[in-house]
Amino acid sequence: MIIGVPKEIKNHEYRVGMVPASVRELVNHGHQVVVETNAGLGIGFTDEDYVAAGAAILASAEEVFAKAEMIVKVKEPLANERARLRQDQLLFTYLHLAPDLPQTEDLVKSGAVCIAYETVTDDRGGLPLLAPMSEVAGRMSIQAGAQALEKSRGGRGVLISGVPGTDPAKVVVIGGGVVGSNAARIAVGMRADVTILDRSIDTLRRLDAEFGGRAKVVYSTADALERHVLEADLVIGAVLIPGAAAPKLVTADHIKRMKQGAAIVDVAIDQGGCFETSKATTHAEPTYIVDDVVHYCVANMPGAVARTSTFALNNATLPYIIKLANKGYKQALLDDKHLLAGLNVMHGKVTCKEVAEAHNLAYVDPKALLGA
Ligand SMILES: NC(=O)C1=CN([C@@H]2O[C@H](COP(=O)(O)OP(=O)(O)OC[C@H]3O[C@@H](n4cnc5c(N)ncnc54)[C@H](O)[C@@H]3O)[C@@H](O)[C@H]2O)C=CC1
Ligand SMILES: CC(=O)C(=O)O
Ligand SMILES: [Mg+2]
Numbered sequence: 001m002i003i004g005v006p007k008e009i010k011n012h013e014y015r016v017g018m019v020p021a022s023v024r025e026l027v028n029h030g031h032q033v034v035v036e037t038n039a040g041l042g043i044g045f046t047d048e049d050y051v052a053a054g055a056a057i058l059a060s061a062e063e064v065f066a067k068a069e070m071i072v073k074v075k076e077p078l079a080n081e082r083a084r085l086r087q088d089q090l091l092f093t094y095l096h097l098a099p100d101l102p103q104t105e106d107l108v109k110s111g112a113v114c115i116a117y118e119t120v121t122d123d124r125g126g127l128p129l130l131a132p133m134s135e136v137a138g139r140m141s142i143q144a145g146a147q148a149l150e151k152s153r154g155g156r157g158v159l160i161s162g163v164p165g166t167d168p169a170k171v172v173v174i175g176g177g178v179v180g181s182n183a184a185r186i187a188v189g190m191r192a193d194v195t196i197l198d199r200s201i202d203t204l205r206r207l208d209a210e211f212g213g214r215a216k217v218v219y220s221t222a223d224a225l226e227r228h229v230l231e232a233d234l235v236i237g238a239v240l241i242p243g244a245a246a247p248k249l250v251t252a253d254h255i256k257r258m259k260q261g262a263a264i265v266d267v268a269i270d271q272g273g274c275f276e277t278s279k280a281t282t283h284a285e286p287t288y289i290v291d292d293v294v295h296y297c298v299a300n301m302p303g304a305v306a307r308t309s310t311f312a313l314n315n316a317t318l319p320y321i322i323k324l325a326n327k328g329y330k331q332a333l334l335d336d337k338h339l340l341a342g343l344n345v346m347h348g349k350v351t352c353k354e355v356a357e358a359h360n361l362a363y364v365d366p367k368a369l370l371g372a
Pocket of ligand 3: 255256257258259260291292293
Protein backbone atom coordinates (compact mmCIF):
# COMPACT_ATOMS: atom_id res chain seq x y z
CA MET A 1 0.00 0.00 0.00
CA ILE A 2 1.11 3.60 -0.53
CA ILE A 3 0.87 5.52 2.74
CA GLY A 4 0.99 9.32 2.79
CA VAL A 5 2.06 11.62 5.63
CA PRO A 6 1.23 15.30 5.04
CA LYS A 7 2.58 18.13 7.20
CA GLU A 8 0.05 19.25 9.85
CA ILE A 9 -1.37 22.71 9.18
CA LYS A 10 -3.40 23.56 12.30
CA ASN A 11 -2.15 26.56 14.31
CA HIS A 12 1.13 25.68 16.07
CA GLU A 13 0.71 21.98 15.32
CA TYR A 14 4.12 20.35 15.04
CA ARG A 15 3.13 16.72 15.59
CA VAL A 16 3.42 14.37 12.62
CA GLY A 17 1.45 11.23 11.71
CA MET A 18 4.54 9.02 11.46
CA VAL A 19 8.08 9.42 12.82
CA PRO A 20 10.94 7.92 10.76
CA ALA A 21 10.98 4.80 12.99
CA SER A 22 7.31 4.16 12.10
CA VAL A 23 8.11 4.66 8.41
CA ARG A 24 10.87 2.04 8.68
CA GLU A 25 8.37 -0.49 10.12
CA LEU A 26 5.95 0.08 7.23
CA VAL A 27 8.73 -0.18 4.66
CA ASN A 28 9.90 -3.42 6.30
CA HIS A 29 6.37 -4.75 5.77
CA GLY A 30 6.73 -4.05 2.04
CA HIS A 31 4.81 -0.76 1.87
CA GLN A 32 5.68 2.55 0.23
CA VAL A 33 5.59 5.74 2.33
CA VAL A 34 5.44 9.27 0.91
CA VAL A 35 6.07 12.20 3.25
CA GLU A 36 5.51 15.89 2.60
CA THR A 37 8.74 17.89 2.71
CA ASN A 38 9.53 19.22 6.22
CA ALA A 39 6.59 17.31 7.77
CA GLY A 40 8.67 16.41 10.84
CA LEU A 41 11.00 19.38 10.95
CA GLY A 42 9.17 21.06 13.86
CA ILE A 43 10.18 18.16 16.13
CA GLY A 44 13.66 17.66 14.74
CA PHE A 45 13.13 15.12 11.92
CA THR A 46 14.62 16.21 8.60
CA ASP A 47 13.67 14.96 5.14
CA GLU A 48 17.00 13.08 5.19
CA ASP A 49 15.87 11.18 8.32
CA TYR A 50 12.72 10.09 6.50
CA VAL A 51 14.65 9.12 3.36
CA ALA A 52 17.05 7.07 5.52
CA ALA A 53 13.98 5.26 6.91
CA GLY A 54 12.86 4.42 3.37
CA ALA A 55 10.32 7.18 2.60
CA ALA A 56 10.07 9.25 -0.56
CA ILE A 57 9.73 13.01 -0.02
CA LEU A 58 7.08 14.93 -1.99
CA ALA A 59 7.09 18.69 -2.40
CA SER A 60 3.46 19.42 -1.44
CA ALA A 61 0.47 18.12 0.49
CA GLU A 62 -1.41 18.01 -2.81
CA GLU A 63 1.02 15.42 -4.17
CA VAL A 64 0.88 13.36 -0.97
CA PHE A 65 -2.94 13.24 -1.05
CA ALA A 66 -2.94 12.47 -4.80
CA LYS A 67 -0.46 9.60 -4.50
CA ALA A 68 -1.42 7.86 -1.21
CA GLU A 69 -4.04 5.16 -0.69
CA MET A 70 -3.97 5.79 3.08
CA ILE A 71 -3.39 9.21 4.67
CA VAL A 72 -2.00 9.13 8.22
CA LYS A 73 -2.35 12.43 10.10
CA VAL A 74 -2.71 13.78 13.62
CA LYS A 75 -5.41 16.47 13.61
CA GLU A 76 -8.71 16.50 11.78
CA PRO A 77 -8.38 17.54 8.10
CA LEU A 78 -9.01 21.26 7.58
CA ALA A 79 -11.20 22.41 4.66
CA ASN A 80 -8.44 22.49 2.04
CA GLU A 81 -7.23 19.03 3.08
CA ARG A 82 -10.79 17.66 2.95
CA ALA A 83 -11.14 18.91 -0.60
CA ARG A 84 -8.21 16.64 -1.58
CA LEU A 85 -9.77 13.40 -0.29
CA ARG A 86 -11.22 11.02 -2.86
CA GLN A 87 -13.63 8.09 -3.05
CA ASP A 88 -12.32 5.01 -1.21
CA GLN A 89 -9.16 6.77 0.07
CA LEU A 90 -8.40 5.77 3.65
CA LEU A 91 -7.99 8.54 6.25
CA PHE A 92 -6.60 7.62 9.68
CA THR A 93 -6.42 10.54 12.17
CA TYR A 94 -8.31 12.35 14.97
CA LEU A 95 -11.65 13.62 13.59
CA HIS A 96 -13.89 14.80 16.51
CA LEU A 97 -16.92 14.97 14.21
CA ALA A 98 -19.78 15.33 16.73
CA PRO A 99 -19.24 19.09 17.27
CA ASP A 100 -18.16 19.72 13.63
CA LEU A 101 -20.93 19.62 11.01
CA PRO A 102 -18.92 21.20 8.12
CA GLN A 103 -16.19 18.57 8.50
CA THR A 104 -18.76 15.77 8.74
CA GLU A 105 -20.48 16.97 5.56
CA ASP A 106 -17.19 17.24 3.67
CA LEU A 107 -16.07 13.75 4.70
CA VAL A 108 -19.44 12.34 3.65
CA LYS A 109 -19.15 14.13 0.30
CA SER A 110 -15.60 12.86 -0.26
CA GLY A 111 -16.57 9.17 -0.34
CA ALA A 112 -13.41 8.45 1.67
CA VAL A 113 -13.08 5.82 4.42
CA CYS A 114 -12.51 7.83 7.61
CA ILE A 115 -11.29 6.10 10.77
CA ALA A 116 -11.09 8.34 13.86
CA TYR A 117 -8.37 7.60 16.41
CA GLU A 118 -10.61 8.78 19.24
CA THR A 119 -13.36 6.17 18.83
CA VAL A 120 -11.16 3.08 18.41
CA THR A 121 -11.85 0.91 21.48
CA ASP A 122 -10.11 -1.92 23.36
CA ASP A 123 -11.06 -4.97 25.42
CA ARG A 124 -10.72 -3.08 28.70
CA GLY A 125 -13.30 -0.45 27.77
CA GLY A 126 -10.61 2.13 26.99
CA LEU A 127 -9.81 4.32 23.99
CA PRO A 128 -6.22 3.25 23.18
CA LEU A 129 -5.55 5.87 20.48
CA LEU A 130 -7.00 8.76 22.49
CA ALA A 131 -5.31 7.75 25.77
CA PRO A 132 -1.74 8.89 25.02
CA MET A 133 -2.87 12.41 24.04
CA SER A 134 -5.24 12.50 27.00
CA GLU A 135 -2.28 11.71 29.26
CA VAL A 136 -0.39 14.64 27.71
CA ALA A 137 -3.33 17.08 27.79
CA GLY A 138 -4.27 16.08 31.35
CA ARG A 139 -0.77 16.72 32.63
CA MET A 140 -0.52 19.96 30.63
CA SER A 141 -3.88 21.24 31.85
CA ILE A 142 -2.48 22.11 35.27
CA GLN A 143 0.44 24.09 33.85
CA ALA A 144 -1.98 25.88 31.48
CA GLY A 145 -4.27 26.56 34.44
CA ALA A 146 -1.37 27.74 36.61
CA GLN A 147 -0.49 30.36 33.99
CA ALA A 148 -4.13 31.37 33.57
CA LEU A 149 -4.27 32.09 37.32
CA GLU A 150 -1.45 34.63 37.01
CA LYS A 151 -2.46 38.31 37.15
CA SER A 152 -0.97 39.09 33.72
CA ARG A 153 -3.46 36.64 32.13
CA GLY A 154 -6.42 38.10 34.05
CA GLY A 155 -6.25 35.45 36.77
CA ARG A 156 -6.76 35.95 40.50
CA GLY A 157 -3.06 35.79 41.29
CA VAL A 158 -3.01 32.46 43.08
CA LEU A 159 0.01 30.11 43.17
CA ILE A 160 -1.21 26.50 42.74
CA SER A 161 0.89 25.19 45.65
CA GLY A 162 0.62 28.24 47.88
CA VAL A 163 3.56 28.73 50.29
CA PRO A 164 3.73 27.89 54.02
CA GLY A 165 1.07 29.95 55.77
CA THR A 166 -1.22 30.40 52.72
CA ASP A 167 -3.95 28.30 51.12
CA PRO A 168 -3.10 26.29 48.00
CA ALA A 169 -5.36 26.70 44.95
CA LYS A 170 -8.60 24.74 44.95
CA VAL A 171 -8.51 22.66 41.74
CA VAL A 172 -11.70 20.92 40.62
CA VAL A 173 -11.43 18.25 37.92
CA ILE A 174 -14.69 17.28 36.19
CA GLY A 175 -14.30 13.75 34.77
CA GLY A 176 -11.81 11.33 36.29
CA GLY A 177 -10.81 9.34 33.18
CA VAL A 178 -7.42 9.57 31.47
CA VAL A 179 -7.30 13.40 31.24
CA GLY A 180 -8.79 13.90 34.69
CA SER A 181 -6.60 11.40 36.53
CA ASN A 182 -3.46 12.79 34.89
CA ALA A 183 -4.50 16.35 35.74
CA ALA A 184 -5.13 15.29 39.34
CA ARG A 185 -1.72 13.58 39.60
CA ILE A 186 0.07 16.79 38.62
CA ALA A 187 -2.16 19.00 40.77
CA VAL A 188 -1.65 16.73 43.81
CA GLY A 189 2.10 16.71 43.07
CA MET A 190 1.97 20.52 43.16
CA ARG A 191 0.15 20.32 46.53
CA ALA A 192 -3.11 21.84 45.32
CA ASP A 193 -6.39 21.18 47.14
CA VAL A 194 -7.82 18.74 44.55
CA THR A 195 -11.38 17.47 44.05
CA ILE A 196 -12.31 15.06 41.23
CA LEU A 197 -15.94 14.65 40.13
CA ASP A 198 -17.12 11.65 38.11
CA ARG A 199 -20.33 9.73 37.76
CA SER A 200 -18.73 6.31 37.48
CA ILE A 201 -18.51 4.72 40.92
CA ASP A 202 -15.79 2.34 39.71
CA THR A 203 -13.71 5.30 38.57
CA LEU A 204 -14.21 7.05 41.93
CA ARG A 205 -13.13 3.86 43.78
CA ARG A 206 -10.01 3.53 41.61
CA LEU A 207 -9.08 7.20 42.14
CA ASP A 208 -9.74 6.97 45.87
CA ALA A 209 -7.40 3.98 46.12
CA GLU A 210 -4.73 5.76 44.07
CA PHE A 211 -4.81 9.08 45.90
CA GLY A 212 -5.42 7.79 49.42
CA GLY A 213 -7.10 11.02 50.48
CA ARG A 214 -4.68 13.42 48.78
CA ALA A 215 -7.50 14.17 46.31
CA LYS A 216 -11.20 14.14 47.22
CA VAL A 217 -13.40 12.06 44.94
CA VAL A 218 -17.01 13.15 44.61
CA TYR A 219 -20.02 11.72 42.77
CA SER A 220 -20.97 14.19 40.04
CA THR A 221 -24.52 15.41 40.67
CA ALA A 222 -25.65 18.84 39.46
CA ASP A 223 -25.61 19.93 43.10
CA ALA A 224 -22.06 18.72 43.86
CA LEU A 225 -20.76 20.13 40.61
CA GLU A 226 -22.21 23.59 41.30
CA ARG A 227 -20.90 23.66 44.87
CA HIS A 228 -17.34 22.72 43.92
CA VAL A 229 -17.16 24.87 40.78
CA LEU A 230 -18.28 27.98 42.67
CA GLU A 231 -15.54 27.43 45.30
CA ALA A 232 -12.78 26.68 42.76
CA ASP A 233 -9.75 28.67 41.73
CA LEU A 234 -9.19 26.36 38.73
CA VAL A 235 -11.65 23.98 37.02
CA ILE A 236 -10.49 21.35 34.52
CA GLY A 237 -13.13 20.07 32.06
CA ALA A 238 -12.29 16.42 31.30
CA VAL A 239 -15.55 14.60 30.61
CA LEU A 240 -16.20 12.37 27.61
CA ILE A 241 -19.09 10.43 26.19
CA PRO A 242 -17.17 8.63 23.41
CA GLY A 243 -18.00 9.91 19.93
CA ALA A 244 -20.64 12.35 21.22
CA ALA A 245 -20.66 16.10 21.80
CA ALA A 246 -19.56 16.91 25.37
CA PRO A 247 -22.40 17.70 27.82
CA LYS A 248 -22.46 21.38 28.90
CA LEU A 249 -22.07 20.73 32.62
CA VAL A 250 -20.91 24.20 33.67
CA THR A 251 -23.42 26.84 32.61
CA ALA A 252 -22.94 30.52 31.77
CA ASP A 253 -24.69 31.27 35.09
CA HIS A 254 -22.10 29.21 37.00
CA ILE A 255 -19.34 31.17 35.26
CA LYS A 256 -20.97 34.48 36.35
CA ARG A 257 -21.04 33.24 39.94
CA MET A 258 -17.47 31.85 40.04
CA LYS A 259 -14.71 33.72 41.90
CA GLN A 260 -13.35 36.75 40.09
CA GLY A 261 -10.12 35.73 38.33
CA ALA A 262 -10.78 32.00 38.56
CA ALA A 263 -9.66 29.94 35.56
CA ILE A 264 -11.09 27.08 33.52
CA VAL A 265 -9.21 24.71 31.21
CA ASP A 266 -11.73 22.97 28.93
CA VAL A 267 -9.77 19.97 27.68
CA ALA A 268 -13.02 18.50 26.32
CA ILE A 269 -13.22 21.38 23.81
CA ASP A 270 -12.30 19.00 20.97
CA GLN A 271 -15.71 17.39 21.53
CA GLY A 272 -17.35 20.83 21.76
CA GLY A 273 -16.45 21.59 25.40
CA CYS A 274 -18.21 21.03 28.74
CA PHE A 275 -18.51 24.73 29.71
CA GLU A 276 -21.35 26.68 28.10
CA THR A 277 -19.03 29.67 27.58
CA SER A 278 -16.22 27.71 25.86
CA LYS A 279 -15.12 28.32 22.31
CA ALA A 280 -12.05 26.76 20.75
CA THR A 281 -8.84 28.80 20.97
CA THR A 282 -5.37 28.32 19.50
CA HIS A 283 -1.85 28.10 20.93
CA ALA A 284 -1.24 31.56 19.45
CA GLU A 285 -4.07 33.03 21.55
CA PRO A 286 -4.98 30.38 24.11
CA THR A 287 -7.13 32.34 26.58
CA TYR A 288 -10.03 34.79 26.72
CA ILE A 289 -12.14 36.11 29.58
CA VAL A 290 -15.87 35.78 30.22
CA ASP A 291 -17.36 37.34 33.38
CA ASP A 292 -13.90 37.63 34.96
CA VAL A 293 -13.16 33.93 34.46
CA VAL A 294 -10.10 33.11 32.34
CA HIS A 295 -10.92 30.45 29.71
CA TYR A 296 -8.22 28.22 28.16
CA CYS A 297 -9.81 26.14 25.37
CA VAL A 298 -7.06 24.89 23.05
CA ALA A 299 -8.29 21.91 21.01
CA ASN A 300 -4.82 20.56 20.21
CA MET A 301 -3.03 20.97 23.54
CA PRO A 302 -0.51 18.14 22.89
CA GLY A 303 0.74 20.09 19.86
CA ALA A 304 2.61 22.35 22.30
CA VAL A 305 4.79 19.44 23.42
CA ALA A 306 4.87 17.96 19.96
CA ARG A 307 7.93 15.79 20.30
CA THR A 308 6.73 13.92 23.39
CA SER A 309 3.23 13.74 21.92
CA THR A 310 4.28 12.42 18.52
CA PHE A 311 6.26 9.55 20.03
CA ALA A 312 3.41 8.72 22.44
CA LEU A 313 0.85 8.81 19.61
CA ASN A 314 2.99 6.76 17.18
CA ASN A 315 3.56 4.08 19.84
CA ALA A 316 -0.21 3.62 19.99
CA THR A 317 -1.15 4.04 16.31
CA LEU A 318 1.65 2.05 14.63
CA PRO A 319 0.15 -1.46 15.13
CA TYR A 320 -3.14 -0.23 13.61
CA ILE A 321 -1.40 1.47 10.66
CA ILE A 322 0.46 -1.78 9.96
CA LYS A 323 -2.77 -3.80 10.20
CA LEU A 324 -4.61 -1.45 7.81
CA ALA A 325 -1.72 -1.46 5.34
CA ASN A 326 -1.16 -5.24 5.43
CA LYS A 327 -4.80 -6.30 5.20
CA GLY A 328 -6.46 -3.36 3.47
CA TYR A 329 -9.20 -1.51 5.32
CA LYS A 330 -12.02 -3.97 4.56
CA GLN A 331 -10.36 -7.03 6.05
CA ALA A 332 -8.71 -5.08 8.87
CA LEU A 333 -12.08 -3.62 9.93
CA LEU A 334 -13.92 -6.93 9.61
CA ASP A 335 -11.26 -8.74 11.67
CA ASP A 336 -11.20 -6.25 14.56
CA LYS A 337 -14.40 -4.92 16.17
CA HIS A 338 -12.35 -2.36 18.11
CA LEU A 339 -10.87 -0.86 14.96
CA LEU A 340 -14.34 -0.99 13.38
CA ALA A 341 -15.55 1.24 16.26
CA GLY A 342 -13.19 3.85 14.84
CA LEU A 343 -14.95 3.97 11.47
CA ASN A 344 -16.93 7.24 11.48
CA VAL A 345 -17.66 7.87 7.78
CA MET A 346 -17.41 5.54 4.78
CA HIS A 347 -18.45 5.89 1.14
CA GLY A 348 -20.77 8.82 1.86
CA LYS A 349 -22.44 7.31 4.97
CA VAL A 350 -22.07 8.10 8.67
CA THR A 351 -21.13 4.88 10.48
CA CYS A 352 -20.77 6.22 14.04
CA LYS A 353 -24.10 6.42 15.93
CA GLU A 354 -23.08 9.34 18.17
CA VAL A 355 -21.95 11.44 15.19
CA ALA A 356 -25.15 10.67 13.25
CA GLU A 357 -27.25 11.64 16.30
CA ALA A 358 -25.29 14.85 16.89
CA HIS A 359 -26.04 16.08 13.36
CA ASN A 360 -29.42 14.45 12.77
CA LEU A 361 -27.99 12.40 9.92
CA ALA A 362 -28.83 8.83 8.97
CA TYR A 363 -26.70 6.16 10.67
CA VAL A 364 -25.61 3.19 8.59
CA ASP A 365 -24.31 0.00 10.20
CA PRO A 366 -20.66 -0.26 9.09
CA LYS A 367 -20.85 -4.05 8.86
CA ALA A 368 -23.60 -3.76 6.24
CA LEU A 369 -21.43 -1.35 4.23
CA LEU A 370 -18.48 -3.73 4.46
CA GLY A 371 -20.68 -6.56 3.22
CA ALA A 372 -20.38 -8.60 6.45
N1 LIG B 1 -7.93 19.59 24.01
C1 LIG B 1 -7.06 18.65 23.71
O1 LIG B 1 -5.99 18.93 23.19
C2 LIG B 1 -7.33 17.23 24.05
C3 LIG B 1 -8.59 16.87 24.42
N2 LIG B 1 -8.89 15.59 24.82
C4 LIG B 1 -10.28 15.36 25.21
O2 LIG B 1 -10.45 15.26 26.61
C5 LIG B 1 -11.72 14.63 26.87
C6 LIG B 1 -11.54 13.56 27.95
O3 LIG B 1 -10.81 12.46 27.42
P1 LIG B 1 -10.40 11.18 28.29
O4 LIG B 1 -10.02 11.57 29.66
O5 LIG B 1 -9.48 10.39 27.47
O6 LIG B 1 -11.80 10.39 28.37
P2 LIG B 1 -12.16 9.22 29.38
O7 LIG B 1 -13.23 8.42 28.73
O8 LIG B 1 -10.92 8.52 29.85
O9 LIG B 1 -12.75 9.99 30.66
C7 LIG B 1 -13.94 10.71 30.62
C8 LIG B 1 -14.58 10.63 31.99
O10 LIG B 1 -15.71 11.51 31.99
C9 LIG B 1 -16.64 10.94 32.88
N3 LIG B 1 -17.94 11.58 32.69
C10 LIG B 1 -18.83 11.45 31.67
N4 LIG B 1 -19.90 12.22 31.91
C11 LIG B 1 -19.69 12.83 33.11
C12 LIG B 1 -20.45 13.73 33.92
N5 LIG B 1 -21.66 14.14 33.54
N6 LIG B 1 -19.90 14.17 35.09
C13 LIG B 1 -18.68 13.76 35.48
N7 LIG B 1 -17.94 12.89 34.77
C14 LIG B 1 -18.44 12.43 33.61
C15 LIG B 1 -16.59 9.46 32.54
O11 LIG B 1 -17.16 8.65 33.55
C16 LIG B 1 -15.09 9.25 32.37
O12 LIG B 1 -14.48 8.82 33.58
C17 LIG B 1 -12.17 14.10 25.49
O13 LIG B 1 -13.10 14.99 24.92
C18 LIG B 1 -10.89 14.08 24.70
O14 LIG B 1 -11.12 14.10 23.30
C19 LIG B 1 -7.93 14.62 24.87
C20 LIG B 1 -6.63 14.92 24.50
C21 LIG B 1 -6.26 16.24 24.00
C1 LIG C 1 -6.97 14.30 21.04
C2 LIG C 1 -6.69 15.55 20.33
O1 LIG C 1 -7.58 16.23 19.90
C3 LIG C 1 -5.32 15.99 20.17
O2 LIG C 1 -4.41 15.29 20.60
O3 LIG C 1 -5.10 17.06 19.57
MG1 LIG D 1 -17.92 36.12 38.45
